[in-house]
Amino acid sequence: MTELSPEEFRRWIREYSGRLLSLMESFADGHTEAEDLLQETWIVAWNNADRRHDDGSVGSWLYQIALNVGRQHARKRSRRKKLFNFWGMKEEPVTGSASPSLERAQLHRRLWRAIARLPAVQQEVLLRRLVDGMSTRDTARDINKTEGTVKVYLHRATQTLKEELGDLWAEALKNPHEGGTP
Amino acid sequence: MSRNASNLTADDQAFLDWIGESLGDEDRGISVPLEVRLNELTRHVQEPTELALDAGVRGVVVALILAVIAGLGGLPVWQGETFLMVVAGCLGYGLFEMARTQRATHITEA
Numbered sequence: 001m002t003e004l005s006p007e008e009f010r011r012w013i014r015e016y017s018g019r020l021l022s023l024m025e026s027f028a029d030g031h032t033e034a035e036d037l038l039q040e041t042w043i044v045a046w047n048n049a050d051r052r053h054d055d056g057s058v059g060s061w062l063y064q065i066a067l068n069v070g071r072q073h074a075r076k077r078s079r080r081k082k083l084f085n086f087w088g089m090k091e092e093p094v095t096g097s098a099s100p101s102l103e104r105a106q107l108h109r110r111l112w113r114a115i116a117r118l119p120a121v122q123q124e125v126l127l128r129r130l131v132d133g134m135s136t137r138d139t140a141r142d143i144n145k146t147e148g149t150v151k152v153y154l155h156r157a158t159q160t161l162k163e164e165l166g167d168l169w170a171e172a173l174k175n176p177h178e179g180g181t182p
Numbered sequence: 183m184s185r186n187a188s189n190l191t192a193d194d195q196a197f198l199d200w201i202g203e204s205l206g207d208e209d210r211g212i213s214v215p216l217e218v219r220l221n222e223l224t225r226h227v228q229e230p231t232e233l234a235l236d237a238g239v240r241g242v243v244v245a246l247i248l249a250v251i252a253g254l255g256g257l258p259v260w261q262g263e264t265f266l267m268v269v270a271g272c273l274g275y276g277l278f279e280m281a282r283t284q285r286a287t288h289i290t291e292a
Contacts, residue, residue: 130206
């Protein structure tokens, strides 16, 4: 584990901010709120930089932080909504620029939220595969588990996601050119 | 944990590929103001002590300027105990500014 230099951190910001912003929009009410969440993500990343692995999995590590920030934000918002409902008030929706495609944004929202609900270790294994493109063997080596265990985590994560996103997956199979190519 | 249960079927693989493709290419790009904000944030999280010291020195200088203006305006700021009180006030204001900046940085980090 090496100390993170400011230059390296700025490089991460340049490289990953666009993609992380897209993730944050799945948890935020509008673009402005997503930008705030992205900023929070970078603060958490900087403060925990000494805990990261030096194994080429920066992307999945940042995505995991972003998912935690998003999930915490969603939880806070849900509590706030309950409070507003208790007092008989309606919370004003936060306005911001709309996503380029509402349908795509909704797909993202569901996918990211489902991934955010996975247990941490399953999430890590899945993100290493999806974000960093890491093989089961490399993931197993980096997280000090056997390949079999990593496969089990991946399998469980896949089954959970399939249960949650079954309708979207069925639709994607029916219309292979819309929302991905199965 | 049985070994069979841990292997992904072709459908599972296709499902994961679909998720990867659905999420993979989405890069929203960030606006220039956000980029500036993030760079500023990097400076904040990197140099909290330096920023606090800057604020402290700025506070002392501002207080001294005010004291000089008050002196030029006819107040007896240069005389005996009053002068000491003015110096203490300037340093105190500097410390206050320093503490305020440090607190703000801390809140940003929290």
